[in-house]
Each structure stands twice: as C-alpha cells, then as structure tokens.
Amino acid sequence: MTVVFQIPELETDRLRMRAPTLGDWPALSDFYASDRSKFVGGPMTAEQTWRTLATETGHWALRGFGRWALEEKATGDYIGNCGLWEPDGFPEMELGWDLLANATGKGYATEAGAAARAHAYNTLGRTTLMSMIAPGNAGSKAVATRLGAAYDKMFTHVTFGEVEVWRHPGPDAL
Amino acid sequence: MVPTLYTQRLKLRAPTMADLDAIIAFYAQTEVVVGGYARRDAAGARAKLEEMIASWDLHGHGMWLIETTKGDVIGGAGLALPDGFPHHELTWFLFQHSQGKGYAAEASRAVIAWGYDEAGFDPVQTYMRDENAPARALADRLGGKAVRRETFPDGVTRDVFALPYPGAPAQRMPDQLETDRLTLRRPKPVDLDAFTAFVANERSIYVRRDEKPGTAFRGFAHILGHWTIRGFGLYAFTMKGDDTCMGWAGPFFPAGWPEYEFGWHVWDAANEGKGYVREAVEAARAACFQNMGWSSAVSYINPANERSIALAERLGAVRDDTAATPDDDPCLVYRHMAPGVAA
Numbered sequence A: 001m002t003v004v005f006q007i008p009e010l011e012t013d014r015l016r017m018r019a020p021t022l023g024d025w026p027a028l029s030d031f032y033a034s035d036r037s038k039f040v041g042g043p044m045t046a047e048q049t050w051r052t053l054a055t056e057t058g059h060w061a062l063r064g065f066g067r068w069a070l071e072e073k074a075t076g077d078y079i080g081n082c083g084l085w086e087p088d089g090f091p092e093m094e095l096g097w098d099l100l101a102n103a104t105g106k107g108y109a110t111e112a113g114a115a116a117r118a119h120a121y122n123t124l125g126r127t128t129l130m131s132m133i134a135p136g137n138a139g140s141k142a143v144a145t146r147l148g149a150a151y152d153k154m155f156t157h158v159t160f161g162e163v164e165v166w167r168h169p170g171p172d173a174l
Numbered sequence B: 001m002v003p004t005l006y007t008q009r010l011k012l013r014a015p016t017m018a019d020l021d022a023i024i025a026f027y028a029q030t031e032v033v034v035g036g037y038a039r040r041d042a043a044g045a046r047a048k049l050e051e052m053i054a055s056w057d058l059h060g061h062g063m064w065l066i067e068t069t070k071g072d073v074i075g076g077a078g079l080a081l082p083d084g085f086p087h088h089e090l091t092w093f094l095f096q097h098s099q100g101k102g103y104a105a106e107a108s109r110a111v112i113a114w115g116y117d118e119a120g121f122d123p124v125q126t127y128m129r130d131e132n133a134p135a136r137a138l139a140d141r142l143g144g145k146a147v148r149r150e151t152f153p154d155g156v157t158r159d160v161f162a163l164p165y166p167g168a169p170a171q172r173m174p175d176q177l178e179t180d181r182l183t184l185r186r187p188k189p190v191d192l193d194a195f196t197a198f199v200a201n202e203r204s205i206y207v208r209r210d211e212k213p214g215t216a217f218r219g220f221a222h223i224l225g226h227w228t229i230r231g232f233g234l235y236a237f238t239m240k241g242d243d244t245c246m247g248w249a250g251p252f253f254p255a256g257w258p259e260y261e262f263g264w265h266v267w268d269a270a271n272e273g274k275g276y277v278r279e280a281v282e283a284a285r286a287a288c289f290q291n292m293g294w295s296s297a298v299s300y301i302n303p304a305n306e307r308s309i310a311l312a313e314r315l316g317a318v319r320d321d322t323a324a325t326p327d328d329d330p331c332l333v334y335r336h337m338a339p340g341v342a343a
Helices: A022-033 A035-039 A046-063 A108-123 A138-146 B017-029 B042-059 B103-117 B133-141 B189-199 B202-206 B216-230 B276-292 B306-314
Strands: A015-018 A067-072 A078-085 A094-099 A130-133 A150-157 A161-167 B010-013 B063-068 B073-080 B089-094 B124-128 B145-151 B157-163 B176-178 B182-185 B235-239 B247-252 B261-266 B296-301 B332-337
Touching: A015 A078, A015 A108, A022 A035, A022 A046, A022 A078, A046 B189, A046 B216, A067 A108, A078 A108, A094 A108, A108 A138, A130 A138, A130 A150, A138 A161, B010 B103, B017 B042, B017 B073, B042 B073, B063 B103, B073 B103, B089 B103, B103 B124, B103 B133, B124 B133, B133 B157, B176 B276, B182 B276, B189 B202, B189 B216, B235 B276, B247 B276, B261 B276, B276 B306, B296 B306, B306 B332
Parallel strands: A094 A130, B089 B124, B261 B296
Antiparallel strands: A015 A067, A067 A078, A078 A094, A130 A161, A150 A161, B010 B063, B063 B073, B073 B089, B124 B157, B145 B157, B176 B182, B182 B235, B235 B247, B247 B261, B296 B332
C-alpha cells in the first residue's frame, strides 16, 4: 500500500544530482521570480514555485523518472535542476535544465545534461531524447549544441506555445 | 545580526522601526494585563519597540516579530531580559485574532531551540506571575517544569520554568488509516485516471485554481509531491477491500497557506450522501491532531459550495471570519480545534 519511489542519485565530476528538497525552495523561488525563468514557465510567485517543486517530486512517483536537484560538490550549494520530464502534453521524454543565475557559464548544464541523458539511455533503456527550447532561449540552445543535439522540428505546446524540438544523438552515436 | 527563524507556518524575524504601526496596533487592542503586555499609548508602544530592537545589541538575544506566510505580523516571541532582572525569559505576544491557533507554541519551539543551540542557555527558561494563566498553559504545553520560586527585583515572586529542548514533532503521518467502512491511503499513480475524470467534470468547479496547475497530471503530481515534501497530505479514500479511489480528504499545507488545512473532494457524485467523506475527514483530522501536535486547522471553502459548508458544520468546524485566506478568491474559513484546546 505504501507508495514507494526512489529517486536515484547521480554523480558527475563536479555535481551531485539528488532528489529535490524543501531546502531548495528559497533559491528556486528566486530563480522563478527572475527574468531568467521566462523560457521555462515563469516568472511565478514563491507559492507557485512550491507547487512546482511538489509537482517535480510527484513526477518521479508517476513516471519513475524526473528532474534532479543539482548540488555543486565543492560547496554543497544547490545550483539548479536538470533531468527527464514527460508530463501530460509532452510528445515524448524531454531532457531539460535550469541553472540559477550564479551557476551559469561553468558548463554545469552540459555536465548534468550528459549524465541525465546517459541515465535515460543506459538505465531506462530509451533510444531517443529531445530537448524543448523556446525560440529565444539562446543559452539553452548553446547547451544543447554542446551536448551534440541539433534542431529537429517545431512543436506547439498547449501552454507554452511554439517551441523548438532539439534532437539528441542516440545511444549508439555517443 | 538577528537570525531569521522559520517554522512550518511562521517566520520569526528582527523587529525594526518600520514595525511601529503594528506594535502600536497591538498595544492599542491588548486586553492582556499581565506579562508586561498591558495596553499602552503610541509613545509607550514606541518605547517597547525600541527596547526590543536594542535588546539584541545589548544582550545578543531578544524578541523576534512573528509573520505568517502571507507576511502579516501577528505578534512576537523571543528571549527577553527585562530591565534589572537576573535571568532571560521566553516571552511572547499575539494579536487577539491570532490567538488559539497554536502559533505561540510553534514560535516558542523555534525560539527555545535557538536558545539552546545558538545563545547557549541551558536550560532555556520562562517565568510568569501566578495569575498569568495563558503563559503557564504554554509553559506546560512546551513540557516546562517549575524548578523554583524566586522573588524578582520588582518584588513579585514567580515560578521559574525550565523548558526542555523541543522534541522533534511527528515528521509524518501514517501512510494508511482505517475507519469502519473506509481505507485512507496515500494517493498513488493508479488514481490518476479517476482524478483526471474528476478534473474534467463540472464537479471540480470548487477546486481552487492552484490545485489545477495546467493539467490534471501536474495537479495530481503535486499532491503526491506534497506528501514527500511535508510528510503528510491528502489521503485517497477507498471502500475497505476495494482499492478504487473515491476522492481525497485530509491535511493540506502548500506554501502560501496561512494555516494547516483539512480539505476534501468526492470525485464521483454517486459516492455522495453516504457519509463517506465525513468519515474520512474525521479519521484524518483525529490522526493529525494526535500525531502532529497541531492545536487547530481550517477548511477553506468557496462561499457557493453549499455541500462543503454543510459538511464543515457537521464536522463541528466553526466559521472564523477573522482568519486569513490563501488569496483574494472568495473563501470562507471554517476552523477545526484539536480536542482539549481552548479557543
């Protein structure tokens, strides 16, 4: 009867990828209050951000995968989220990433994205993966490019509107 | 630097002169005549606020002001050292509209923990005049033990209570409860289809906007995540021996909620009128009060939702028009009190 779901931990050279916790909420609220969140459903209030945190946690229970909180190993600081996302309304599994403002420019999104992608291919047995990116989000396109992804097609999301689908190299191409 | 303390419902932060209006309002309404919180005029209130602020520099401890998650100041709590007195004391004050909701105990536990951990007091203590019944009741509630009687420089003899380090409150509710007819269990992925049908149905018109973030999937996911984050949440209720979820009922406390809520939804009209939801709420409510140490919780109900209003009244909840609501939507607040807790 108990709802058991485990959020596995991943580790990269510089990052620990762990379950989201309530401790992430203040920093995540700052992110979602800022203009940086405009490509990923924001800006939103701290209260809405709490609901988002709960939704991301529940996604793990519903799908068996989800998005990790990223922790910088050197400092223990929470620096953003990255992982696999497939709520209703998504055409297929997505690899996504959001970094807090002070964590950009260090290659962390690329590092976490590669680990999450490896989890999708090696642990979950997926054979393809895409990232949905708002047309104006140059920063995310640069990360996608560094990960070897390329523009594939447009997709119209019921809430977010027109987004670009960037296709990642499959497991055999990595 | 005054630290900010957080509890599940409250924020304790440094007092500043910008709080003068709130302090004046408190001393204008107070009917408390013991414990130093008797009515004062504006000049007297200002002097008290200046004293609160100065205490932190003078002693390294003092009073915090208490805010709800909505940012309203509802009172204060802290470790004060009255002028000329030999010992610190845990003390607190609450606006009348915020009394009887367990706020004083909740804030005090955070203050006591800080007193042990950061201020180095062992034990943290409180004392009060014999006639100060509310302060004695709180000292009892916090597990305080009267350790001596002492005559203070003002000539008044008081009991001095040692307050233990706050025990960890129950971090979580059981995953399952049983009633005569029902099983209450944590929601699980298999319930998603029934919830999706409910959200698509006109029966869901009274579900608050925030509980339907985007899609039923996201709304359902956030209810599951609420359990993980808080250690409690809405229970799915089913008939015993049949795992089909008929709706949910129980404690709910997302960020932004002024207080703990008991909520309920029956997903299918066929399951109404049989007392199921009342049975489920009563079981969840009793377990919450027993396990979590809450003294009170509320139900937020749309004024047009006659069925829920009737149920709240059958559950013995009492309408509280002074209570804060989650947002600007029309909303009635019905208050549930824990057994034995006086309003």
